Amino acid sequence: MLLTPAPTAPNSSESKMTSVEKKDKKPDDVAEEEEEEEEYVVEKVLNRRVVKGRVEYLLKWKGFSDEDNTWEPEDNLDCPDLIAEFLQSQKSAHEGKRKASSEGNGDENKSKKKKDDTEKLRGFARGLDPERIIGATDSTGELMFLMKWKNSDEADLVPAKEANVKCPQVVISFYEERLTWHSYPTEDEKKDDKN
Amino acid sequence: MPTKNVADDRISKFKNKGKDPAKLRDKRINECVELRKAHKDENFLKRRNITLSSLPDEEALSPDHVLDEKVNSLTIEDIIKEVNSDSRESQTRGCQAARKLLSRERNPPLKEIIDAGLLSRFVEFLGMDDEPTLQFEAAWALTNIASGTSWHTQQVVEHGAVPAFISLLASPLLHISEQAVWALGNIAGDGPAYRDALIDCHVIPALLARITPETPVGYLRNLTWTLSNLCRNKNPFPAVSAVQQMLPSLIQLLHLSDKDILSDACWAISYLTDGSNERIDVIVRTGIVPRLVALMGHEELSVLTPALRSIGNIVSGSDLQTQMVIDAGVLSVLPQVMRHPKASVQKEAAWALSNIAAGPCKQIQQVITCGLLPPLVELLRNGDFKTQREAVWAVTNFTSGGTVEQVVQLVQGGALEAIINLLQVKDAKTILVILDAINNIFMAAEKLGETEKLCLLVEELGGLDRIEMLQNHDNEMVYQAAHNLIEKFFNDDEIKELKVDTTDDAFVFQTSEAEKTFKF
Numbered sequence: 116m117l118l119t120p121a122p123t124a125p126n127s128s129e130s131k132m133t134s135v136e137k138k139d140k141k142p143d144d145v146a147e148e149e150e151e152e153e154e155y156v157v158e159k160v161l162n163r164r165v166v167k168g169r170v171e172y173l174l175k176w177k178g179f180s181d182e183d184n185t186w187e188p189e190d191n192l193d194c195p196d197l198i199a200e201f202l203q204s205q206k207s208a209h210e211g212k213r214k215a216s217s218e219g220n221g222d223e224n225k226s227k228k229k230k231d232d233t234e235k236l237r238g239f240a241r242g243l244d245p246e247r248i249i250g251a252t253d254s255t256g257e258l259m260f261l262m263k264w265k266n267s268d269e270a271d272l273v274p275a276k277e278a279n280v281k282c283p284q285v286v287i288s289f290y291e292e293r294l295t296w297h298s299y300p301t302e303d304e305k306k307d308d309k310n
Numbered sequence: 311m312p313t314k315n316v317a318d319d320r321i322s323k324f325k326n327k328g329k330d331p332a333k334l335r336d337k338r339i340n341e342c343v344e345l346r347k348a349h350k351d352e353n354f355l356k357r358r359n360i361t362l363s364s365l366p367d368e369e370a371l372s373p374d375h376v377l378d379e380k381v382n383s384l385t386i387e388d389i390i391k392e393v394n395s396d397s398r399e400s401q402t403r404g405c406q407a408a409r410k411l412l413s414r415e416r417n418p419p420l421k422e423i424i425d426a427g428l429l430s431r432f433v434e435f436l437g438m439d440d441e442p443t444l445q446f447e448a449a450w451a452l453t454n455i456a457s458g459t460s461w462h463t464q465q466v467v468e469h470g471a472v473p474a475f476i477s478l479l480a481s482p483l484l485h486i487s488e489q490a491v492w493a494l495g496n497i498a499g500d501g502p503a504y505r506d507a508l509i510d511c512h513v514i515p516a517l518l519a520r521i522t523p524e525t526p527v528g529y530l531r532n533l534t535w536t537l538s539n540l541c542r543n544k545n546p547f548p549a550v551s552a553v554q555q556m557l558p559s560l561i562q563l564l565h566l567s568d569k570d571i572l573s574d575a576c577w578a579i580s581y582l583t584d585g586s587n588e589r590i591d592v593i594v595r596t597g598i599v600p601r602l603v604a605l606m607g608h609e610e611l612s613v614l615t616p617a618l619r620s621i622g623n624i625v626s627g628s629d630l631q632t633q634m635v636i637d638a639g640v641l642s643v644l645p646q647v648m649r650h651p652k653a654s655v656q657k658e659a660a661w662a663l664s665n666i667a668a669g670p671c672k673q674i675q676q677v678i679t680c681g682l683l684p685p686l687v688e689l690l691r692n693g694d695f696k697t698q699r700e701a702v703w704a705v706t707n708f709t710s711g712g713t714v715e716q717v718v719q720l721v722q723g724g725a726l727e728a729i730i731n732l733l734q735v736k737d738a739k740t741i742l743v744i745l746d747a748i749n750n751i752f753m754a755a756e757k758l759g760e761t762e763k764l765c766l767l768v769e770e771l772g773g774l775d776r777i778e779m780l781q782n783h784d785n786e787m788v789y790q791a792a793h794n795l796i797e798k799f800f801n802d803d804e805i806k807e808l809k810v811d812t813t814d815d816a817f818v819f820q821t822s823e824a825e826k827t828f829k830f
Contacts, residue, residue: 196546196547196586199589200586211665211667211668212625212627213626213661213664213668214584214623214626215619215623215661222615222616222654223616224538224574224616226499226500227457227458227495227496227499229413229418229454229458230450230457230489231414231415232410232413232414237352240485242442242443242485244443250342250344250345252345254349261344261345266403266406267406272349
């Protein structure tokens with residue numbers, strides 16, 4: 116009974132087997148195979164013994180009952196994780212060490228995360244292309260531009276420092292549109308220049 | 311003065327010349343209004359955490375507002391049309407609308423988007439390096455679909471997203487690369503199968519290549535979280551070769567100070583140490599133990615928790631591994647952790663202590679010397695039940711591996727009294743552990759010829775009554791154990807007579823005798 120490595124399935128301990136479509140194999144299929152090598156999946160290592168100087172492990176086979184458990188020579192096996200788990204359980208029982216309980220505490224960090232719209236994505240982080248700057252303010256202490264973005268109706272503030280680097284032409288247009296030439300004010304021009 | 315037309319055109323482009331003052335004033339007023347609005351919006355976003363983009367003002371302030379799909383964003387039908395059109399603009403509009411639906415807080419329509427057959431288009435968009443906006447929207451949309459159930463994640467993977475996302479990791483646009491990191495994190499987090507599939511696609515080197523001194527903190531947070539998912543899950547554990555690849559970077563990340571990065575990096579270590587001693591060895595050989603011990607004392611619960619779990623895992627390993635943790639100073643940090651206001655933290659601390667107490671008497675001595683007995687007894691007395699249960703294990707392990715002298719100190723510290731008081735709990739397993747401890751304590755007493763004294767003490771503490779009652783317990787093992795105790799140590803009738811005279815409050819072993827006669 117040869118065990119050859121294969122891809123592991125998600126939810127159970129399996130020894131590794133090499134051949135192809137292993138994931139779809141069910142225990143029933145295994146019995147029906149004829150000319151191909153028979154390949155079995157180890158579910159758990161239950162015990163260990165030494166026979167004629169060789170180490171053997173008692174194996175529980177996936178899809179088979181405990182009556183079908185067999186002793187296999189260590190060299191035939193390729194399930195190091197399962198063997199390690201068994202050896203560990205032996206050790207802890209003896210020494211009093213207890214591994215973490217398998218039920219997670221519920222404290223663990225999230226396994227999946229959704230990215231919310233309410234993520235404070237503002238300015239360039241929204242990943243949009245600048246269309247034009249429609250205003251400027253420094254009331255925050257830093258010069259900020261009000262940016263209209265392409266493909267969006269929602270304008271928001273970006274730091275001028277960032278805009279100057281990321282879209283200099285847009286910034287230049289903004290300034291050009293608002294350039295004003297100051298000459299020495301005469302009596303007439305003073306009224307015009309007043310904003 | 312009249313000017314020429316050409317000059318007029320140019321002049322009219324500059325700020326105030328040649329323009330109607332009334333129009334100019336209106337324009338200024340409008341700009342000011344826009345600026346104030348943007349400012350107000352920004353403040354709203356900070357405080358109320360809602361988007362105002364699709365809501366008219368009154369509705370934005372009403373907490374009960376429900377996003378009306380039809381009015382405020384495209385319907386899925388519209389989205390399908392846009393996404394499937396040939397115009398990049400429409401595709402972007404459609405994809406963005408889908409992204410917004412998928413990002414809303416209440417019931418994002420994951421299944422509807424999948425059923426609309428949009429996934430293949432989104433995956434196509436991922437490959438369009440000349441359309442970064444489209445890439446980004448598609449990446450975000452797919453991220454959120456992959457954040458759902460296993461089925462949702464499966465849909466994303468089966469539409470070929472994985473190679474596309476791995477390529478996107480190398481995007482010169484940081485926000486797109488970061489989105490790919492996030493999406494891959496969701497896929498890896500689904501379970502060991504996808505985790506290993508990603509590893510086989512060489513995701514690890516691609517991720518690690520993104521870590522540079524210039525990488526922004528936000529990016530590193532996402533990256534650390536994704537790495538932690540690649541370390542996560544058992545049956546099977548991730549391959550040791552993959553772990554070895556990730557470890558150096560994890561160690562680097564553990565030396566930063568951002569709490570989110572620290573938290574996820576510690577979770578990664580906690581997953582990697584939750585296994586056989588060989589697995590633990592891989593971790594301790596990196597020399598990260600002192601840093602973990604330090605992080606156990608971190609003020610942020612989100613960092614402390616996984617650091618404590620990691621340490622707890624490591625001390626469940628071999629005596630050598632446990633010694634490394636002791637040498638790193640865990641025994642001076644543990645008392646404050648045992649007094650943490652959160653019950654689950656106390657429990658984990660007690661569990662860690664119970665594993666340290668399961669070591670050789672040399673380590674038990676260190677436990678005593680570093681003053682761990684008083685906080686242990688505190689937990690036995692005042693902890694919540696789950697914590698008490700772990701603390702009881704600590705006592706039993708102590709009595710089983712400790713020298714007679716050490717057991718004496720344990721008793722003098724009040725541990726015996728405390729565990730006797732716990733004999734009334736319902737949990738049979740815990741009762742058995744306590745009876746085991748009492749048995750061990752008696753065996754120590756025997757070595758000193760002080761069994762009678764111990765009997766008296768136990769009786770005074772109300773222990774005899776309780777143990778006698780336990781002989782009627784439902785659980786077979788419990789009544790057997792209780793009975794055995796009584797038989798072995800309490801069978802002299804005289805003891806009951808003596809009860810009246812006794813005034814001894816402390817039970818003292820003659821330690822010098824013990825040392826001479828017995829060697830440990």
